[in-house]
Amino acid sequence: MIENTVMLLIIVPILFSLLFVALPKSLYKYLAWAFFIIGVALSVNLVLDGTGVVQIGEPNFAMFENIVLILEVLVILFILAVSAKYKNWPTLGLGIVSAALFAYTFTNVPGAEGASFNIDQFSQIMILIVNIVGTAIILFATGYMDEYEEHRHLHRQKTFYFTMSFFLAAMNGLVMADTLGWLFLFWELTTLCSFVLISYNMDEEGINNGFRALALNLVGGIALSIGIILLATKYEIITLSGIGTYAGTDAAAMAAVALPVALLCIGGFAKSAQMPFQSWLLGAMVAPTPVSALLHSSTMVNAGVFLVVKLVPAFAGSSLGTAIAVYGSFTFVMCSALALSQRNAKRVLAYSTIANLGLIIASAGIGTPLAVAAAIMLILFHAISKALLFLCTGEIEHTIGSRDIEDMSGLINKAPLLTTLAALGMVSMLLPPFGVLLTKWVSMEAASSNPVVIVFLILGSALTTVYYAKWLGTILSSSMDKNAVPHKKPETYFPLSFLGLAIVVTSIFVFSIYNYFIKPQVEILLKTAPVISGQAGQFTSEIGAFAYAAIFVVLALAVLIYLATKNMFTPRTSSYYMCGENNLEKDRLMFRNGLCSYEKSSVSNIYLQNTFGESKLTTLGYAISIILIVIALAGVGL
């Protein structure tokens, strides 16, 4: 029964969060395994239940509505209390504004008679991401956190697992809720959870970054709640699907709701850390790696793009849609350029996340059936690849003690399985036949009718290739020192291998995924399906064809040829060519200098700090992104 599954998806993670608090640390491993298995079972069950709307009417509604109100009050009180405690006045101010808006909503907006959860194919995909990728990350954490806390002398694992599990509950609620008031509660709950998780270390940096995340997301939340109030009072729209029904594909109705829709989108931009809100996600990397993985892949940032894609029927083809497309593609190119200049692996991944979310938003803004299909597919593929990459980075950090890309050279000799998985994650982000590139192809084909957007996408795409290629080359480069030993715990390596396998499987079955989930969803949103024909193994749109099966075959062929010819030419290993200067006793990478002593040669990648560095681009990014948002708002306000 779909009602039961919906309720269970919210209640079970809360139950697990309480179990994590109640049970001792020695049992966390088993709890996480159980959570993973139940998460997979529940989310698959939701898909099997099919789509539908779950209405919550009297008499239960009154009770639930009271719970929602109490929770909202508690959230606001918590924000006020914590920002007063740490004397963070901007956050306190934003908290007071939120409280005022809540009071206004409570007194002036007419109450509803019922609430509803809307389970469509998009919600199903999101539930799969949250409950499979999300629980896999929690499982990884059980093999990661002990060592993390040991280094930092922390004992806060109860808080950690409680918040992580609660986060999944809030996220499940967010992607299923149709009633805007309830959606808003879940929205604020994810903001709160991310605040607790980012400030996990409780040092100055952690707390500052936590407050930055809280403040910027409160700005987004305020935009969201103003949008919701406008929709409820002016147009009597109280559900997310109601916006689509109201606007339809009718230009006049679209123009009427443009202002509240734009405000909802700004809420989404803040949540998805788009420029100018990107600093909170960059700051979030002070938290333990599982937190970053969770924020970047399966929860938090996905909530923002989820909302924007759901709003597609209210701006598809309008000038607001064009503004959103330009804004998203601008973030894509800007953050790709910033990622190029970073040496810190987590920062590269953070900018890559923001850039890819920008691509999703750009695709949603273009608003053609093909582009919207690309947006939803990208959310799925990006979540899996990015979760894998973040967890690998965390594990690499525990293996070699650094997250600097330059220190990762020779990783393939030190931890072959880990490196292979990380390489798979990177390859899946930029090369065919994997899903992310397929969606990039689709969005480029869809964007080709808008010259500004397509030029941004082209530049961003080249930059993306560059920053992943140099990282990929670095981890795969061999070196002669072998002093790091990977510790192979099943809790860490199982989620990594599982995510790696998921990348391959979803890329092979991309057409089935498209047919089952994405095509019906685009039909719901835009009333027309993308003109994509073809069968398993090939995508054929009206303007091109993507034969991904052929590439899989050729890739397999390359492996076969390599294995077959490997023994034809027996390799003879020799040392590097160093112009005859190798010092074989010490290290094969040593040169003799002018004083007849030896110096180690070292090479680093090119980072173009002077062109694409943060100091050069961030201000420009802020200025242009703010101008774009102001133009979008001015366009709908007038």
Add this chain to the structure above:
Amino acid sequence: MNTNDILLAVLVLIGAPIIGCIASGIDRKITARLQGRVGPPLLQPYYDVKKLLSKDNMVVNPSQNFYVVVYLVFIVLSLLMLVFKQDFLMIIFVYTVASIALIVGGMSTGSPYARIGSSREIMAILSYEPVLILYALAIYLLTGTFKLSAVVDASSPLLVYTPLIFIAMIVVLNIKLKKSPFDYSTSHHGHQELVKGMTTEYGGPGFATIEIAHFYEYVFLTGLIFLFWASNPIIGVLLGIIAYLLIIVIDNITARVYWQWMLKLSWSVLLIISIVNIAFLYVSGVQLA
């Protein structure tokens, strides 16, 4: 897939390396004459490959030859996709796989020379990839599809509407063929100061594979120039040959520049003229008849 397609595929698989080999031989011959030498026989590249294949398989990293195989296989795939008039955007992405495989292969050896060469080649990707995709975009704007069949079936040549992109593509050809002034990622022939860039640690059969892949790549890259006049195959082939000869002349009359210079040239001049061309196509709305 019918018999004709299979025959064509086999013809490409066998014919392309022969053409590429001869093209490479012509290159060495012309270069030698321009430098006042007699030069090697026309089939010297073939003799080189034959000799390399008979040598020991010396490696510094047991898996380094895997990347070379990927490089070869994906170059062949992109050439086949070009011949079978597939989606051009897709061809560029497949071609990127080949380029990345060679770079990663160079880095995988861990040798400092190879790593310097590879980082420079990564910068080359940053320089040429946007221009290539803008070329694809021009084809889309002119025909309404990314499929190359529309370009080949059209009665008027692409070059008439895309002269600026053609100029940019000549430079891209120069970068991709790793010819002077952009030959810093694998230095060729006489100028050996960075040993041999990305391919420093390759020798024997592994290096032979790279050379064979280069033969295919020569044909693939001139094929991209051929597309500018695909409506008349004879003029198209002539255009490809002229472009190739032009690259050889440029190779001989220019000195190597810094990679920074290439990046500046590409992201200022090449991108701007390509975008101007795209803007013209977008505003005028012309279609390839």
